[in-house]
Amino acid sequence: MSVATQSDAGPAEVVPVVSPGGIEAWQVRSGFVPLVALAFAFEGGAAQDPPGREGAMQLLARLLDEGAGPYRSDAFQERLAEHAIELSFTSGPDALGGSLKTLVAHADEAFSLLRLAVTQPRFDEDAVERVRAQTLAGLRYQANDPSVVASRRFVAEGFPGHPYGHPSSGTVESVAAITREDLVALHRRIVATGKLKVAAVGDLGESELGARLDATFGDLPKTPQLSAIGPVSLAGRGTRHVVDLDVPQSVIRFGFEGASWRDPDFIPAYVLNHILGGGAFTSRLFQEVRERRGLAYSVGTSLVSYRHAAMTWGYTATKNERVGECLEVIAQEMRKLREEGPDDDELDKAKAYLTGSYALSFDTSTKIAHQLVQIAFEDLGLDYIRRRNQLVAAVTQDDIRRVSERILGDGSMLVVIAGRPDIA
Numbered sequence: 001m002s003v004a005t006q007s008d009a010g011p012a013e014v015v016p017v018v019s020p021g022g023i024e025a026w027q028v029r030s031g032f033v034p035l036v037a038l039a040f041a042f043e044g045g046a047a048q049d050p051p052g053r054e055g056a057m058q059l060l061a062r063l064l065d066e067g068a069g070p071y072r073s074d075a076f077q078e079r080l081a082e083h084a085i086e087l088s089f090t091s092g093p094d095a096l097g098g099s100l101k102t103l104v105a106h107a108d109e110a111f112s113l114l115r116l117a118v119t120q121p122r123f124d125e126d127a128v129e130r131v132r133a134q135t136l137a138g139l140r141y142q143a144n145d146p147s148v149v150a151s152r153r154f155v156a157e158g159f160p161g162h163p164y165g166h167p168s169s170g171t172v173e174s175v176a177a178i179t180r181e182d183l184v185a186l187h188r189r190i191v192a193t194g195k196l197k198v199a200a201v202g203d204l205g206e207s208e209l210g211a212r213l214d215a216t217f218g219d220l221p222k223t224p225q226l227s228a229i230g231p232v233s234l235a236g237r238g239t240r241h242v243v244d245l246d247v248p249q250s251v252i253r254f255g256f257e258g259a260s261w262r263d264p265d266f267i268p269a270y271v272l273n274h275i276l277g278g279g280a281f282t283s284r285l286f287q288e289v290r291e292r293r294g295l296a297y298s299v300g301t302s303l304v305s306y307r308h309a310a311m312t313w314g315y316t317a318t319k320n321e322r323v324g325e326c327l328e329v330i331a332q333e334m335r336k337l338r339e340e341g342p343d344d345d346e347l348d349k350a351k352a353y354l355t356g357s358y359a360l361s362f363d364t365s366t367k368i369a370h371q372l373v374q375i376a377f378e379d380l381g382l383d384y385i386r387r388r389n390q391l392v393a394a395v396t397q398d399d400i401r402r403v404s405e406r407i408l409g410d411g412s413m414l415v416v417i418a419g420r421p422d423i424a
Contacts, residue, residue: 013028013029014026014027014372014382014385015027015028015206016382017200017209017210017213019209019210019213019218020211020214021214022193023193023198023210023213023214023218025198025199025200025209025213026198026199026200026372026373026376026382027199027200027201027204027206027209028199028200028202028368029202029203029204029206030202030365031203033202033203033365034103034104034105034203035101035102035103035104035202035203035365036100036101036102036103036104036107036200036201036202036365037100037101037200037202037364037366037368037369038099038100038101038114038200038201038369039098039099039100039198039366039370039373040097040098040099040197041096041097041098041196041197041373041376041377042095042096042190042191042192042195042196042224043094043190043195043196043224043226043377044057044094044095044096044189044190044195044224045057045091045092045094045095045096046058046093046163046166046168047094047163047164047229047306047307048163048186048189048190048226049163049166049168049170049186050182050185050186052174053170053177053178053182054166054167054170054171054174054175055135055167055168055169055170055171055174055178056174056178056182056186057091057096057168057186057190058168058170059128059131059132059170059175059178059183060096060183060186060187061089061090061091061096062089062131062135063121063123063127063131063183064089064098064117064121065080065087065088065089065117066122066124066127066130067121067122067123067124068116068117068120068122069116069120071116071122072122072127073122073124073127076116076117079109079113080113083102083103083109083110084102084103085100085101085102085106085109085110085113086099086100086101086102087099087100087101087110087113087117089117093163093164093168093306093307094306094307094308096190096191097373098118099366099369099370100114101365101366104202104203104204107204111212111216114216115215115217115219118191118217118220119191119217119219119220121187123180123183123184125180128180128183132175132178135169135175136172136175136176138169139169139170139171139175140172144245146243146245146247146249146250146317146418146419147251147317147418149243149418150251150252150253150417150418151253152167153241153243153253153416153418154253154255154313154414154416155167157236157239157241157414157416158235158236158255158311159232159234159235159309160235160236162230162232164232164308188221188225189224189226190224190225190226191220191221191224192220192221192222192223192224193217193220193221193222194221194222194223194224195224196217197373197376198373199368199369199370199372199376201365201366201369202365229307229308230308231309232308232309233309234255234256234257234258234309234311234414235414236414237255237256237412237413238412238413238414239415240415240416240417240423241415241416241417242416242417242418242419242421243416243417243419244420246420247418247419247420248319248320249318249319249320249419250318250319250320250323250417250418250419250420250421251315251317251417251418252314252315252316252317252318252323252326252327252415252416252417253314253315253415253416253417254313254314254315254327254330254413254414254415254416255311255312255313255314255413255414256311256407256408256409256411256412256413256414257310257311257312257407257408257409258303258304258305258310258311258312258313258407259305259310259403259406259407260305260306260309260310261305261378261380262380265403265406266303266305267388267391267392267395268395268399268403269303269312269403269407270392271347271351271392271395271399271400272337272400272407272408273301273302273303273312273407274353274354275337275342275347275350275400276333276334276337276408277299277300277301277302277314278300278301278302278303279350279353280300282349282350282353283300283301284333284336284337285299285301285314285316285330285333286299286300288329288332288333289316289326289330293325293329295316295318295322296316296317296326297317298315298316298317299314299315299330300315300316301313301314301315302314305378312407314330314413320419320420320421321422323417323419323421323423324422324423327415330413331411331413334408334411335408335411337404337408338404338405338408338409338411341400341404342397342400344397347395347397347400351392351395354392355389355392355393358388362385371385372385
């Protein structure tokens with residue numbers, strides 16, 4: 001696979017391909033190895049779950065390769081295994097995604113099975129009940145997992161009354177209530193070509209890709225029937241919530257303002273986040289919370305971008321008696337960064353890491369395909385890969401000061417703690 005230099009970190013050439021039927025894909029042609037990797041995303045994820053049926057989209061994603069067309073689950077999986085075809089589906093807050101990887105020699109079989117999975121899923125009763133049972137077992141196990149409990153409470157407090165505040169995997173009650181008819185209706189609403197994003201990488205010509213796109217997705221409806229999702233901001237900043245769990249170490253989730261991928265301030269906010277908590281071993285929070293004080297084994301932050309919301313999300317865990325100290329250190333570092341900013345050397349090192357490591361996002365065919373689909377899904381443009389490192393390198397101290405005022409603000413955070421913290 002051809003990968004460019006640090007300043008030009010993406011694949012050598014990304015070409016838009018439009019099928020005879022009007023389905024568009026972004027393609028990277030490579031004959032280095034005889035395989036094809038495909039990634040795709042349909043608009044509409046867990047935020048489209050019907051009321052009272054939270055977890056439906058995740059259940060649907062897990063069932064798409066559990067039998068399709070004439071093949072029941074075992075037969076479908078056997079055909080995948082016989083031809084070494086990798087096919088999977090996932091659901092996120094805003095998209096139903098999928099991935100296909102196959103040798104060129106087995107492309108006919110691979111694309112045929114993908115076509116059946118997206119156009120003719122069976123949702124057989126035995127498969128639905130088996131996957132439902134697996135999901136319910138996981139939910140019951142997670143009920144005592146402080147990390148899951150804290151994260152679920154965090155989104156509930158951060159987005160009350162909004163689809164983003166619902167657990168994407170659902171609850172025991174909501175998953176138990178999902179019917180086969182719910183899954184069929186949700187599939188009919190979401191799986192359509194109108195907002196489909198596709199990326200293909202590998203040894204496949206443009207005309208062949210176009211024909212395969214039509215053969216695979218062409219029978220789907222043109223327009224998805226999406227429920228309207230309103231914009232929302234993170235609520236509850238300045239508040240703390242404790243979920244009582246009898247554990248010696250409390251799990252902490254905290255959040256504040258963010259920036260979405262489509263926001264003009266995203267790249268400066270991304271650099272700022274790396275300095276604060278995004279750098280695995282170099283961030284200020286890692287150095288202050290773990291290295292200097294030994295308060296936690298891990299601590300970090302990341303920018304979270306939804307279709308209709310954005311936030312900065314943070315995580316750590318510490319002994320119950322040190323929760324207050326840990327939160328104070330985090331708040332101090334946020335204030336210090338907003339008031340003083342990074343020095344020039346710190347900023348330069350952050351930009352150097354973020355530009356130098358970008359090529360690692362493109363070191364396999366599957367990674368390239370998924371990166372391209374995400375870029376297409378966010379409407380960042382075909383040239384984003386070429387522009388991205390230039391945008392990072394161009395971030396100035398003035399940019400950092402501007403986004404610090406916006407993102408870090410007065411330092412107020414939504415905090416959720418799962419455990420028995422010793423705090424006032």
